Amino acid sequence: MNLKLLVAPLAVTLGLLSHGQDASAQNLDRTVLPIHPPEVALYTELDARNAEPPERFQVTAPQGAPNVLLIMIDDMGFGVSSTFGGPARMPTLDELADSGLRYNRFHTTAMCAPTRAALLSGRNHHMNNMGSITETATAFPGNTGVIPLNISPISNVLRLNGYSTAQFGKNHETAAWEVSPSGATDRWPTRKGFDKFYGFFGGETNQWAPLIYDGMTPVELPDDPDYNFMTDMTDEAIEWVSFQQALTPEKPFFLYFAPGATHAPHHVPADWIARYKGQFDQGWDKLREETLARQIALGVVPEGTQLAPKPPGIKDWDDHTVDEKRLLARQMEVFAAFAEYADTEIGRLVDSLREMGELDNTLVFYIAGDNGTSAEGGALGVSNEYTSINGVPETTEAMLEHYDDWGGPMTYPHMAIGWAIASDTPFTWAKQVASDFGGTRNGMVIHWPENFEGSGEVRSQFAHVTDIVPTILEATRIPEPTMVNGIPQVPIQGKSLISTFDDATAETGHRTQYFELFGNRAIYHEGWLARTIHKEPWAREPIATLENDIWELFDTDSDFSLTNDLASEEPQRLAELQALFMEVASVNHALPIDDRSFERMNADIAGRPDLMAGRTSLTLSDGMRDMGENAFINVKNKSHTITAEVDVPTDGGNGVILAQGGRFGGWSLYIKDGKPSYTYNYLNQQRTTIAASDELPAGKSMIRLDFDYDGGGAGMGATGTLFVNEKAVDSARIDRTEALVFSMDETADVGVDGATPVVENYGSVDGRFSGKVIKVTIDVE
Known part of the structure; x- marks a missing residue:
């Protein structure tokens, strides 16, 4: 036992005192948070100059807390x-x-x-x-x-x-x-x-x-x-x-x-x-x-x-x-x-x-x-x-x-x-x-x-x-x-390591621990590990079904690197540990096991909330930015239309109307040297640009990009057509599209292209639009 942790007065050790106060001044219950203040005293004195205020209540850490x-x-x-x-x-x-x-x-x-x-x-x-x-x-x-x-x-x-x-x-x-x-x-x-x-x-x-x-x-x-x-x-x-x-x-x-x-x-x-x-x-x-x-x-x-x-x-x-x-x-x-x-x-x-x-x-x-x-x-x-x-x-x-x-x-x-x-x-x-x-x-x-x-x-x-x-x-x-905040708390499951600070031979407090992720699962108990390798981290499909997984058994006290499988030598121990895994996994809500990985990135398949669930249209305006892929309408693997109403300066302007993603994959609808343009950036490997040949007139204009997806699966090609004030001005073939994700960290932004740019040179700092995006709407099929 670490003696230095026991030198504080007992009341402080139990969390009964506030710093600088004695036991009679405060009796804190730190097991209920927030810590409740004492009842407020009632006064009968009319003049504050003739009364003593109570000691100020303030929660402080236990004395000497590191x-x-x-x-x-x-x-x-x-x-x-x-x-x-x-x-x-x-x-x-x-x-x-x-x-x-x-x-x-x-x-x-x-x-x-x-x-x-x-x-x-x-x-x-x-x-x-x-x-x-x-x-x-x-x-x-x-x-x-x-x-x-x-x-x-x-x-x-x-x-x-x-x-x-x-x-x-x-x-x-x-x-x-x-x-x-x-x-x-x-x-x-x-x-x-x-x-x-x-x-x-x-x-x-x-x-x-x-x-x-x-x-x-x-x-x-x-x-x-x-x-x-x-x-x-x-x-x-x-x-x-x-x-x-x-x-x-x-x-x-x-x-x-x-x-x-x-x-x-x-x-x-x-x-x-x-x-x-x-x-x-x-x-x-x-x-x-x-x-x-x-x-x-x-x-x-x-x-x-x-x-x-x-x-x-x-x-x-x-x-x-x-x-x-x-x-x-x-x-x-x-x-x-x-x-x-x-x-x-x-x-x-x-x-x-x-x-x-x-x-x-x-x-x-x-x-x-x-x-x-x-x-x-x-x-x-x-x-x-x-x-x-x-x-x-x-x-x-x-x-x-x-x-x-x-x-x-x-x-x-x-x-x-x-x-x-x-x-x-x-x-x-x-x-x-x-x-x-x-x-x-x-x-x-x-x-x-x-x-x-x-x-x-x-x-x-x-x-x-x-x-x-x-x-x-x-x-x-x-x-x-x-x-905490009126809600009973789940008991802490870990064990303190304090006993090991001064004693290399201290008995471990953590005797049992389950492991599970995407079907790879194991149970540790008192030095033994029973486990199954269900899925390789780079593979899209598991090695076997969950029911047909092969389990192994290791004595971790003598086999640090898990090289000696003892399953055939101790089948009874293995069976007991497998049963223990099911018991512990159930108690911890680790069952049922879902061994899908890439499919679960699709909210519809996984069943988690989706801000855009059921939405086929999203309308945005100037200044709306920093929308991650989980907070933006999904345009991947489907036909869609982007329609923007803009107000441009006399020179036609420069900068982004709406962009999603960045240098390593994404798309952008923008104006460059006064000319409306759209670029699809396929994984920083191929950029396809569709652009008008004429500059926009000063004032308001309507710009539309029709994205006609081929269909027939994910990541297929598309044809993009650009319209300015309802007139088709350019069209191009986009050979390949990104099937799963544009970016884990970059966002969709109106009027700017944050972080890295989809297009390396917009003609303005950070792709900031020199005009005004009145509104931009994305409609998906």
Whole structure:
């Protein structure tokens, strides 16, 4: 037991006191939030000068409660960071580990939004209705994508107990259809307990041109060619905590720092990439061997651990051509640079806390990944991730054209499957595979040196992402709330890790844990893991039906990398664990299982809310912007008409009328040098432009684009015809169209083309229209 947590007076430890008051002055019940103020006294005195006012009621954190810094990197597997034997130099994580503790059996859910919901709540992901990402939510409990009111996140608990709270970076826990001016905003960060939010919504963003919100307000990015969100969010976090400490140094803070790094797109400044030149020419097979050797030497992997086999279908490095190897090596150079760049920015934040004198009083959790490294980039990687999402291959030759600018603003890249598996060493699988530690095991460092006796050591207790909240609550001496805003709360399911701080042999509190995502499922119980690999993360179809899945059995205490299947030797144990999985999965709303993935991106198929459900027409006007694909009428794979009424200046004007998407896929109706135009940008591979030959007259005009879709399936061609004041002025054939998605992070905008442009030169800054869009209507069949 950590004695330093017990030195506070008993009343404070139980959360009975407000800072600076004694027991007779206040008797706080922190299990019911918000904390109820005392009854207001009644006065009979007429003159206020003859009476004493009551002591002001104010909720403050328990005396001596530490600051909390929670850092979560994105899409980084166990074998990436130097701290856990990987090839990416991460000096900040190394430094914190050397004076903190490395946890080498810490687990996530295998995907970002489910992990983050569990991280902030202490409850399993299906209990949060986050069985997958919100973009693939369904109608079933456990998968609706809407976090229920009976689960209050740690941000809200700490805020209501006297903490300042802030989140910077990625927020993927808000339902995709709720991210619009219409809301509902109940599940936006600033209404879920964060005083400050500066970041982006969704699974990923263009780091060079993100859509950022400050609270609930979109941010105009600076006109800076060197802008990168990783640096921007760090600057904002340092500014916030500096200001908070200057104004209220006695008030602890909770800072959740969640970069988009190292999720695709892998965007990093060129000078960071240059640091890794030539360091991956040996290929992924050799890298796996090198990483395992370093892991064993560091003690984060036991002696004798075997390297698990690569998944079937992944080529040996030596079987690739010279050109393929050159391209592939570049991808890993960029990924490793992204990891080091992000970690170095985190170092600036940590250094700022040190300079304020707050680092030693800050409980730091640095989690190197919310799941295993992503294997969603395909066999050879992609220069534009939306090609793989839409099922369109890229050739090696085409990708090599981007060799020099890979990772820069003109690419939206992801790396090949082989690098993902190498980044998850010593395991077989990767992100999305919830039934393998390659998908769920992530390195974690906890730093709070004044409360550790074993700094620099490794802790090997089984731990899960749900364990972070109870650890924070025990460290801050704040009890678990049973009631928040009048709603009884689901009990926290994680177990505190405090007992492991001073005792490497402390018994793990987390004895049982289920895993499930898209049909990949497993159950851990007292050292044993029963699992089935149901679906490969890059495949559109499962390996077998749910009923016919083949289960395996592993003794994880003696088989760190899951290489020795004991199913045939212990069939009774396997059967018992399979039955336990069904029992635990049912209790956590993980049943029934929906193993569809791409189909679930269609709201109609999945059964989740759709703002445009049943709509065949949408009318917008000037200034309406930042509409994501889940908040905009769907024009893909169907005929449609765009009709705009505009008022143009005497020169005919320049700029966007209505655009959706951006540089890496989308379309735009605009005016260039006074001439109405329409461009369809097919995955940054082919742009088709339909344009008038004559300038518009000054004043009002009607512009219409008829998009006549071929039909016969998804992603087919179309014919576009442009009309000006009811006269056809141009027509063109569009050979191919995007079938599934234009962009995960770019939006539809009226009068401007935010973030990256569909058309590289509109003749105006950001494509801002120099005239006025009176209204624009999209009608779909």
